[in-house]
Amino acid sequence: MAGDAIAPVGLTGRPVYELRGVSKTFARRNVHALDKVDLVLREGTFSAIIGPSGCGKSTLLKIMAGLQPPSSGSVVLEGKPVMGPRRDIGMMFQQATLFPWRTTLENIVLPIEIRDGKAAARAKYDEARQLIDLVGLKGFENVYPSELSGGMAQRAAICRMLITEPAVLLLDEPFSALDELSRDFMNMELQRICLERNATAFLVTHSIPEAVILSDVVYVMSPRPGRFVEAITIDLPRPRTLDTMADPRFGALVHRIRSLLDQGAFQ
Amino acid sequence: MAGDAIAPVGLTGRPVYELRGVSKTFARRNVHALDKVDLVLREGTFSAIIGPSGCGKSTLLKIMAGLQPPSSGSVVLEGKPVMGPRRDIGMMFQQATLFPWRTTLENIVLPIEIRDGKAAARAKYDEARQLIDLVGLKGFENVYPSELSGGMAQRAAICRMLITEPAVLLLDEPFSALDELSRDFMNMELQRICLERNATAFLVTHSIPEAVILSDVVYVMSPRPGRFVEAITIDLPRPRTLDTMADPRFGALVHRIRSLLDQGAFQ
Amino acid sequence: GTQITVVLPNPSAINNFPLYVALGEKMFDKEGLQVKVEAVDGSSQVLQAMSAGQAQIGQPGAAPVLAARARGVDVVFLYNHFAKSVFGVVVPEKSAIKTPADLKGAVIGVGTADGAEVGFTRAILTDLKMEEGKDYTFLPVGDGGLAAAAFLRGDIKAYAAAVSDAAIMETRGIDLREITPEQYLSYFGNGYAVMRSFMDQNPQAIEKFGRVLVRATEFGLNPANRDKVMQHTKAGNPQEGEDTKLSTALFEQVKDRITPADTSKGWGYQPPEHWELWHKSAVASGILKAPLPDLKAAYTNQFVESWNKGAK
Amino acid sequence: MHAQGATVHGDVAAEAVPEQTIWAEHVSWIDRVPRWVSMLALMIGFLAVWQIIYLIELISPIILPSPLETIQDLFVVGKNLLTGDYMLLALWITTQEVLLGFIIAVVLGFALGVLVGETAFGERAVMPYLVAINTMPKVAFAPLFVSWLGFGIGSKVALAAFIAFFPVIVGTAAGLHAADQNARMLFKTMGASRWQTLVQLKLPTGMPHFFSGLKNAAVLVVVGAVVGEFLGGGKGFGELIRVAAAQLNTPRVFSLIIYLSLLGLATFWIVAWMQRRFVFWHKESVAEETLAQ
C-alpha cells in the first residue's frame, strides 16, 4: 500500500514545495521520527496529512517550515532550498498564541514588525484591518486577546499568518482546541479564505472528516517512523459546505481513510 | 419548537432522574444561566445534550450532581431530592484529573477511600482491577499517571467513576480533549460499558455525531438562558459502530440537529 | 581649610562631648579645620574606614589598634580620649558581691567573646589568682537590651560593661553597683588615632585638631557651660538629647572617665606603662599571636605638649 | 440499553417530588464579616494580649514596652515627622537609600538574570556562584562597602542592593523561561533574531515573574538599608533605631520599627501597583493578590 503507488492522479499545476527523501532522527533520544518522505505540493491545492499520534506529522511540518533541519533529504520551496525560517511560509498551530500585551491589530502585524520594523508594521495596519474584516473580527481590532473567545483568537491567528502574504500555509491542527461547532465553522472560513487567495495549504489533523472536507489530497501516514502510506484524492466539488458531510461519497471517503488508519495501527 | 412539544415518544422505563422547573441565576454577575428545565431520565437510557457554548450545559450537570443548588425548581434522583453530592452519581469531566501522586489503581479507588476509608478502598482493589481490564488498561495498574497517554487517563477516569457503581453517569464533554481518532474509539468503549452495566447516562457534548452515535435521545439547548428546544429520539439500532456513521439515517439526524442549532444561534 | 573626617565607633554624642562642643562652638572653624563626624559600629570598622582613606582621624580602642598594626596597618594612637578605662565590672545593687574577689564561681557577662572588656576583666581576676573556666566564666551577651535581659533573667551575676551601658541601665531602673578596683582604670579607653602617612604629611592639622579638643574639653568640664554642652551634644544626636535624665547621667560618667588620674601630663597623654598593660592583655587573649616588636610605634605623645600649651 | 429513553414534562413520576427540595449555599458567618472588622478585631486582640503580658510583668519594660507607651511614642515620632524635624530628615535619607538601592538591585539583578536565563554559560556556570553568594550572611560585607563608598548613603545603598538583588535575578531568569514552546516556535517562524525574541517575547512573558522578584526585593531593600545604617553609621532611620536601642528606649525602638515597616509596605505597594499598571494582562493568583492587598 505504501511507496511508489501513492501518487494521486489528476493533479497538475506549478510545484511550490518539493521534498525528497526527508528523514529525521532525534539523536538525543534516538527517536526515528520520519522515514524518507517525498512530497510535492502544487500551487493552489489544499493537502492534509493524517496519522496516529506521535507519527511525526508536526516534525514534518517543522522541517518544511525551516524550524528544524532534516537529518537527510532536501526541502525546496519556490525553487530555493529551505535553510531556515522564510517569509514566504505562513504557519499556524493548535494554540492561537496571541500575545496578551498586544491588541488584536498589533498581534496581527507582529510578523511584519519582526521582519521590517515598527514603521513597516504601521504601514500594514490598513491591510490588517481588511484581513480582520475577512475573518469576521470587525470591531475587535483594538481589544486585547483576553477578551477574545477561542475561535476569535484563532481567527486573529489566521490574519497574522496571512499578513505576510505567504506562498504556502502550513497548518498544524489549527482548530483542534476549539469545540466542534466552532471548528466546523472555522474550517468553512478557512476554505473560503484559501479559495479567495488561491493559497497553497498543508494541514495536519487528527480528524478524518476535517481532512476530507478541506482537502484535494489526503495523505495517510504510518506510525513512527512516519512515512506516507497512501495519498487519497478527494474529488468532491468545491466550494464544499457542512452539508457535504451528508453526501454518501463523503461518508465513503471517511470510511476508506479510517480503515487505512486502523490497518496502519497494526502494521 | 420548544416547551410542551419536546417529549420524545416511545421511551419507557423506571424514571431515575426527575428535574422540574430547574432555573439558575448567578447572583454575583447577574447571569441567567438556566431557564425552567424539565427533564426525566429513565433507567438504562443514554441521553445527550448539545448546545452552543455558554448556554448552561455544565451548570445543569452540576445542579443534577448536587454540586450547585438550583435557584428554583427541584431535582430528584431515585425518589430522593438531590441536596448535595451523592454516591449514586458518577461524574466525568473534560480533563481526566488523575492525581499524579497516586498510581492508576489508587486513583481509581479514590472515591471509595474518600467515602469509606482506606480499608474499604483496599477491599475494592479486585473490583478496580476488573474495571481496569474492562477498559483495556491491563498492565497499567501500578504506574503513575504521567506515564499514561490522554486516552488512557480518560479510561482510568471512567473506572474511577464506575467503581462506586453509580445509578447514573453524568458526563461533561468527557473525551473532547482527545484527538478525534482516540475519541471515536473511547465513545465506542463508553457505549459498550453502558450496555454491559445497563447504566443510565447523561452526556454533555459539542459534537453532533458523538451525540447521535451514543444516545437514545438528544436534547438541543438554546443559547443562554439555556432551555431545551427539542428532544430528538435516535432510533438507530444498537450496538452501533463507527460504520453507523456512514448510515444515511445517521447523516439525516446530524443534519437535523445542526439546522436546529443554527436556528438557535439566531433566535 | 583642611577637611577632616572623624569616625567614631558609636553614635553617642555625649561620649564624645568635646568633639561636639568644638563643633557647636565653631572652634574648628577658627583653626581653619573643616571637621565632619561619622559613626560606625565598633573599633574594627573605625580602623577599616581609616585604612581605606574614608576618614583621616578615628577613635578606636587600644587593642584593635594593636591588632591592626599586627596586620601591617601603620596606625598611630595620638590622643587619649578616655584616659581611664571605659569599662567597669558592675553587679546589681542588691547583689552580695562587693569586690571582684566575690566573683568566684560567677558567670560574668561581656559584650563579645574577646572584646577589650574581656581582657580587662581577665586581668583583674588573674591578679586575684582566679582562672577562667575554673573559677569564673564569661558569657557573651552583647550590649544594651541584651545585657539588661541577661541580668533580669539571672543568666549573669556581673557584667563587664562600658560605663555608658551601665549608666543607661541605671536610668532605666536596673540599679547597678560598680566593683572595679581603682588601679585597673589604667586600661584606658578609646582615643584618637591616625594613619602614620597622614601624621607625617599633616602635622599642623593634627596639632590644630588636638588643640581644639583640649580647649573644648576644658570648656565642657566647666560647670558654667553645662547647658551649652547639652545643647551641642543634642544637636549632634537629637534622639539622645531628648532624654535629659539619661544624657545627664551619661555626661557625669563620661566627665569622670576622660579625666586622667594624673592630670600633670596634660590632656591626651598616654602613659607607656598603660600601653604595656594593653599589649600584655592582647597577647594573653590571642588578639595578638605574638608580642609586637615595636609597641612604641603604636602611639606617640609628641603633640601632647603643644596641644596643652596652645589651648591656653 | 434498550429502545427506552427519557421524557420531558409532568408525568406520574413527578408526583413523588417533595415540595421543598431547594438547598441554599452555605456561607460561613466569618466569611461575611467585612475585612476591616476582622482586621480591627485581630489588632485589638493582639494589643490586649500584649497589654496583659505587660501588666503581669512577664517581661521587663526595657525589653518589651507596653502597647500604650508604644502608641504614645508612635504619636511622638509622627509629630516629629510631620513637623519636619530630625526624624523626617532621617526618614528622607533612608528613603533615598531604599530607592537607590532598589534601582541598583533591579538593574543589576535584571542584567544578571538575563545572563543566567538566556545563556547556558550563565545558567550553568554563573548561577551556582550566585546561589552560594546568596547563602552568605551579607552583613559581613558592610565594612567593604563603607571603605569603598564612604559614610554617605553610598555604602548603605550598596548593601541594600546587595541584599536585595538575588530575588530579581531569580525572577528575571524564571521569567525568561516562562514563554511556552508554541510562542517560541512562532517567533522562530517569523525569523525573529535572538534579541527580538528576548525583547518582544521572553521579557513581556516573564513580566509577572520579574515583578514577583521585584516585590521580594522591595521588602529586602528596606531591611538592607536599615542594617547598613546599623553597621555603617549615617543619619537615617536605622541609626535612630540603633541609638534608641542603645539607650534601652524600647517604646521608641518599636515605634520606629513600625514606621519602617510602613516604608517597606509602601515600596511593596508601589511595585504591586506598577505591576497592575504595566502588566495589565496578567491576573494575579489569589495568594499573590493577598500579598499585594
Next chain:
Amino acid sequence: MHAQGATVHGDVAAEAVPEQTIWAEHVSWIDRVPRWVSMLALMIGFLAVWQIIYLIELISPIILPSPLETIQDLFVVGKNLLTGDYMLLALWITTQEVLLGFIIAVVLGFALGVLVGETAFGERAVMPYLVAINTMPKVAFAPLFVSWLGFGIGSKVALAAFIAFFPVIVGTAAGLHAADQNARMLFKTMGASRWQTLVQLKLPTGMPHFFSGLKNAAVLVVVGAVVGEFLGGGKGFGELIRVAAAQLNTPRVFSLIIYLSLLGLATFWIVAWMQRRFVFWHKESVAEETLAQ
C-alpha cells in the same frame, strides 16, 4: 482551488533541487564547554581579579584579604574542623540552630500558611499583618528572644525561625490555591469533607510551592542563626566571625563565611533532595533546577 494537488515522488520539478540542502543545527561553542570547565574558568578569573586588586593595594588588607591568604585560612579552618577542634564545636552549635530553626519555621509557617490559604479570615485579616511583620528589620527583636529564651541556642533558633518562616507561609498558601477547579469539583462530587480535600487534594497539589518556600527558608535560616549569634553571643560560627572581624582577621572572616555558605548550600540541597524524593511527580522548571543544581 481547482482540482489540482500534489504529487509524491520524482518528477520534473525535483531536478531543480540543489545537491546540498542540509543545514545543521548550530550549537554555540560556549554551550559545548563542560560545566566544570566554565565554573573553574569563572573561579580562576575571579581569583585573578581579586589578587590583582590586592597586589595594586587598592584596598587595605584589614578590609579585603588576599585570595592566597584566604585559601590558606580555608585550610587552617578545614583542618580545625576535621580534627574536631573548637571550630567543629562552633559549627555543630550553628548547625543545631539551623536545623531546629528550620523545623520551627516549617511547622509555624505551615500552620500559618494553612490558616491563610484555607480560611477567608486568614487570607483577608491575618495576611496583611504577616506582610507588615515581614517588612520589619527582624534583628531588632533579638533582645526579646534572648530575654525569653536566654543565651543558649534557644534565642538563636527563635531568631532564625522568625527570619525564615515567611516564605514557608507564602509557599503553603500559594500551594493550597494551586489545585485547579476540576480537581476541586471532582472532590466535591466524591463528597469529600473540607479536611479530606485539604489533606488528599490541596496539600499534595501544593507540594511544589511548599517546597520552593522551604528552599527560600533553608537559606534564610542560616542567615538568621548567624545574625542571632552576632547579636546575642553564643558559641557558634557567627561568634567566630564576629571575633575574627573584631580582631581585623579578615582572611579568617572570609574563610568562615565561605564555610557558612557551604552550610547554607547544604541545607538548600537537602531540601531540594527531599523535594525530588517526595514530590517525585513534579518536574522542576529549568530555572528551579539550576537553583537546586
